[in-house]
Amino acid sequence: MDFSYTIFIPLIPLALFLILGIFSKKIPPSISGWLGSLGLGTSFALSLYTAYHYYLEGKLNGVYQTFTYKSTWLIFSDKLHIDMGVLIDPISVMMLVVVSTISFMVHLYSRGYMKGDDGYTRFFAYLALFSFSMFGLVLATNLFQMYIFWELVGASSFLLIGYYYTKPSAVAAAKKAFIVTRFADLGFLIGILLISYYSGTFDFSEINNPEGYVITSWASTSFMGLSVMTWGLILIFMGGAGKSAMLPFHIWLPDAMEGPTPVSALIHAATMVVAGVYLVARLFPAFSFVENGFALEVVAYVGAISSLVAAIIALTQNDIKRVLAFSTMSQIGYMMLALGVSKYEGHEGLGYMASMFHLFTHAMFKALLFLGAGSVIHAVHSNYLKDMGGLRKYMPVTHITFLIAALSISGVPFFAGFFSKDEILAAAYEHNMLIYISSVFVAGLTAFYMFRLYFGIFWGKEKQYEHTPHESPMSMKIPLFFLAFMSIAAGYIHFSDYITADRKPFSAHLNYSLAAIATTVGLIGILLAYIFYKKENNLADKFSQAFGAFYKWTYHKFYFDEIYLFVTKKIIFGIVASTVAWFDKYIVDASMVGIGNVTVSFSSKIKGMQSGKFQDYAMAFVGGGVVLAMVVFYIWIN
Amino acid sequence: MIEGISIYEILTLTSILFFIGTYGFFTRENLITVLMSIELILNASAVNFVVINTYLYPDFLQGAIFSIFIIALAAAETALAIAIIINLYKIVYSVEVKDTETMKY
Numbered sequence: 001m002d003f004s005y006t007i008f009i010p011l012i013p014l015a016l017f018l019i020l021g022i023f024s025k026k027i028p029p030s031i032s033g034w035l036g037s038l039g040l041g042t043s044f045a046l047s048l049y050t051a052y053h054y055y056l057e058g059k060l061n062g063v064y065q066t067f068t069y070k071s072t073w074l075i076f077s078d079k080l081h082i083d084m085g086v087l088i089d090p091i092s093v094m095m096l097v098v099v100s101t102i103s104f105m106v107h108l109y110s111r112g113y114m115k116g117d118d119g120y121t122r123f124f125a126y127l128a129l130f131s132f133s134m135f136g137l138v139l140a141t142n143l144f145q146m147y148i149f150w151e152l153v154g155a156s157s158f159l160l161i162g163y164y165y166t167k168p169s170a171v172a173a174a175k176k177a178f179i180v181t182r183f184a185d186l187g188f189l190i191g192i193l194l195i196s197y198y199s200g201t202f203d204f205s206e207i208n209n210p211e212g213y214v215i216t217s218w219a220s221t222s223f224m225g226l227s228v229m230t231w232g233l234i235l236i237f238m239g240g241a242g243k244s245a246m247l248p249f250h251i252w253l254p255d256a257m258e259g260p261t262p263v264s265a266l267i268h269a270a271t272m273v274v275a276g277v278y279l280v281a282r283l284f285p286a287f288s289f290v291e292n293g294f295a296l297e298v299v300a301y302v303g304a305i306s307s308l309v310a311a312i313i314a315l316t317q318n319d320i321k322r323v324l325a326f327s328t329m330s331q332i333g334y335m336m337l338a339l340g341v342s343k344y345e346g347h348e349g350l351g352y353m354a355s356m357f358h359l360f361t362h363a364m365f366k367a368l369l370f371l372g373a374g375s376v377i378h379a380v381h382s383n384y385l386k387d388m389g390g391l392r393k394y395m396p397v398t399h400i401t402f403l404i405a406a407l408s409i410s411g412v413p414f415f416a417g418f419f420s421k422d423e424i425l426a427a428a429y430e431h432n433m434l435i436y437i438s439s440v441f442v443a444g445l446t447a448f449y450m451f452r453l454y455f456g457i458f459w460g461k462e463k464q465y466e467h468t469p470h471e472s473p474m475s476m477k478i479p480l481f482f483l484a485f486m487s488i489a490a491g492y493i494h495f496s497d498y499i500t501a502d503r504k505p506f507s508a509h510l511n512y513s514l515a516a517i518a519t520t521v522g523l524i525g526i527l528l529a530y531i532f533y534k535k536e537n538n539l540a541d542k543f544s545q546a547f548g549a550f551y552k553w554t555y556h557k558f559y560f561d562e563i564y565l566f567v568t569k570k571i572i573f574g575i576v577a578s579t580v581a582w583f584d585k586y587i588v589d590a591s592m593v594g595i596g597n598v599t600v601s602f603s604s605k606i607k608g609m610q611s612g613k614f615q616d617y618a619m620a621f622v623g624g625g626v627v628l629a630m631v632v633f634y635i636w637i638n
Numbered sequence: 639m640i641e642g643i644s645i646y647e648i649l650t651l652t653s654i655l656f657f658i659g660t661y662g663f664f665t666r667e668n669l670i671t672v673l674m675s676i677e678l679i680l681n682a683s684a685v686n687f688v689v690i691n692t693y694l695y696p697d698f699l700q701g702a703i704f705s706i707f708i709i710a711l712a713a714a715e716t717a718l719a720i721a722i723i724i725n726l727y728k729i730v731y732s733v734e735v736k737d738t739e740t741m742k743y
Contacts, residue, residue: 612742615664615672615735622660 001057003067003088009046009096010135012039013128020125029120033111036124040104040131047100054093055498064090064503066205070141079200085141087204090499091281091356095138098363099271103131105479106266109371112476113262123163130156134271138278142202143192150243153275154181157267161259173255180252184242191235198228208285218290226291233287233295240276245329246336247306251560253329257321261374264321269328269370270363277335277359284352284501288344300340304435307333309558311445316555319383320373323453330442331362337439338424341431342501349501350430350508354423357495361416364490365405368483372402375476376457379469390462394469397477399458401484406454408487410447411522416491425518426511440521447525455533645693652689655682669723669733677712684708
C-alpha cells in the first residue's frame, strides 16, 4: 500500500502560502480567494481519498498498520537523529480529514466574510501557512518534527490573531497567545530532551514500541520518586496543555477571539487547540504504560478541572465569542479526560476512541457555531449579547444551523455530539467515578450556557439595529450547510471500527442507562435556559445576585489574568528581574567600562612622554645612551 | 705637554665642560643659549682631541688637525641652526623654547 502521495497534502498549502505571500500585492483579491479555496479543496479531496483507502485496506491481520515515509535530516550520533517525513496511522488520517475539512470550509466562508478587507490576500496566505503547519504536525514521524510544526502553528496563530494589527487589543492578544504557548513549549522541549536522552530516539514508533526502551525500562532512572520518563511525559503534556488551553495556561484563548471569526473557527475551535489532545493520543502507549499510567492520571485531572472551570465561567460571559471560547476549553477538557481515563487493551481503550470521536464531532459543530456567530456579529456589528435579540426572523439559515450545532453540543439524541459525549461519559463511568460525576455536571452546564446563547441571540426582544440584519450570501451558506450535516451525520460513524488505542477494532455499544442520565441532564439545562432566557425577564439577574461574590469571581474568570499579571509584574519583574538588572548595570557594565577607564587613565599618565619639548626628547636620548654605555662597560670589565 | 699637569686633570676639565654644555642644552629657555651650550659641547670634544694627541701621541698631528675640522663643523651647524630659528621666528614671533611646544599630545 503506497501512501507517499500524502506528502502533497501539506505541500499544496505551503506552495499557496509562498505564492500568496510573495506576490500579495499583485494578486487581486478574487483570485487569491479562489486559489486558496481550490488548493485546500485539493488537500481535502486527497485526505478523503487517503482515509477511504486506509480505513478500508490498511489492516493486516485485523490491526491497523503504520506507514512511514521519512528521510534523515540531522544526525547527532549514530543512534540519535531527526527525520522529516510522513506517518500514516489511524489518528493521523482522521486528523487529516478533520483539518482539511474545517480548513476548506473556513476558506470558502472567508471568501465572503473578509470581502472588502485590505489584507484579503494576506489573510489567505496566513490561512495557507496555518494549514501547512497543522498538516505537518499531524503527519509528524518524530517528536522533533512535531515540535517544529508545533512552533509553526503557534506562529501562524500569532499572525492570524494579530491580523487586525492596527487594533492594540488584537496585538496584545496575539502577543499573549504566543508568549503563553511558548512558555508551555519550554516544558515540551525539556520533555522531548529528557525522553530522547534516556531512550536514544525521537521517533514515535520507537517510543511507542512495546519492546522499546521507554515502555520496558522506564523504571531504570528516577528523580524525586517518579521515573524520569514520567517527568518527560508530564512535561510534554505541559506543552500540550498550553496549546490546548488547559487550566493554568488557558488565559490566551478568550483573548484570541480578537482575531477574525473564520480564524476563531479554524484555529481556536477545531484544529490548533486539539493539537495537545493529538499529542497525548500520539504518545498514548507511552503514557499508558510508563509508571502504570501516572502521567495519564495527570492528564485526566487537568482535563476534568479545566472542563469544569471553563463551563462555570462560560455561564456568565456576555461576549458571545468568549462564551464559545470557554466552551471550546471545556470540550477539550472532555477530550483530555477521556484520554486520561482510558486504558490500552480492546474495550478498555474506550476513552481513547471516545476522545478522538469527540474531537471529530466537536470540530464540526464548534466550527459551525463560530461561523454562525461570525454572521451574527457581522449583522449587528457587536459582539455582545445585550445588542442581540430576535434575529431568527432575519437570518433563518444561520438560526437553524446554529440550533443544530447547539443541540449537538448539548448532547441531544440523534445529533453527533450525543454519541461522542456519551462514549466519553461511559469511559469515565467505567474508570473514575469522581470524574464521571463532574463530567455529567459539565454536560448540564454546557446545555445551559449554549441555549442561553441561542435564546439570547435568536429569541427575546429585538434590539435597535443600525440597519436591518441580513442573511449571508450563498457562498457563505454552503459551509454552514455542510457542517450542519456533519454535526448530525458524524455521530453515526462507527468510530470504534477505525480508531482504537491498540489498533484493533472493537464494537462499542451505547450504554442506554448512562445515555438516559446524560440526556436528562442536558434537557434540564435546555429547559432552565428556556425559562431564564427565552423571553426578557430578570430571573437571571436575581439568580446571579443570589450567588453574590461567587458570581463576581466567575464573571472575572476567577481572576487568573490578574494573578498572573501580579506575579509577573510585581514578583518576577519587580524583584527578580530588577535585582538582576541592577547587577547587570552596576557590576557587569561597570567592569567593562572600568577596563576602558584603566586604559584611558594609564594613557593620560604617559602622554607626558610626548610633551613637544625637544629638550625632553634630548634628555631621553642621552639617558638611553648613558644606560647603554653602562651596560657595555659592565660587560667589557667582566 | 705641560709640566706638572697629568692627562687626567685636563680630561676632567673637558668632561666638566661637556656636561655643563649638556646641562645647558636641557635646561635653557632661550633657543640661542641652547645653541651656545651646543658650542660648549663641541668645544669640549675638540679640546679632548688635542689633549690626547699631545699627551699620548706626541709625534703625530692628527688630533690637532681634527679639532680644526670640528671648528668648521660647529660653524656650519650654527649657521644652519640660526637659519631654522629665523624661520621659526616668522611663525611664532619668539625665540623662547616654551613657544615651540605645539607638537604634543
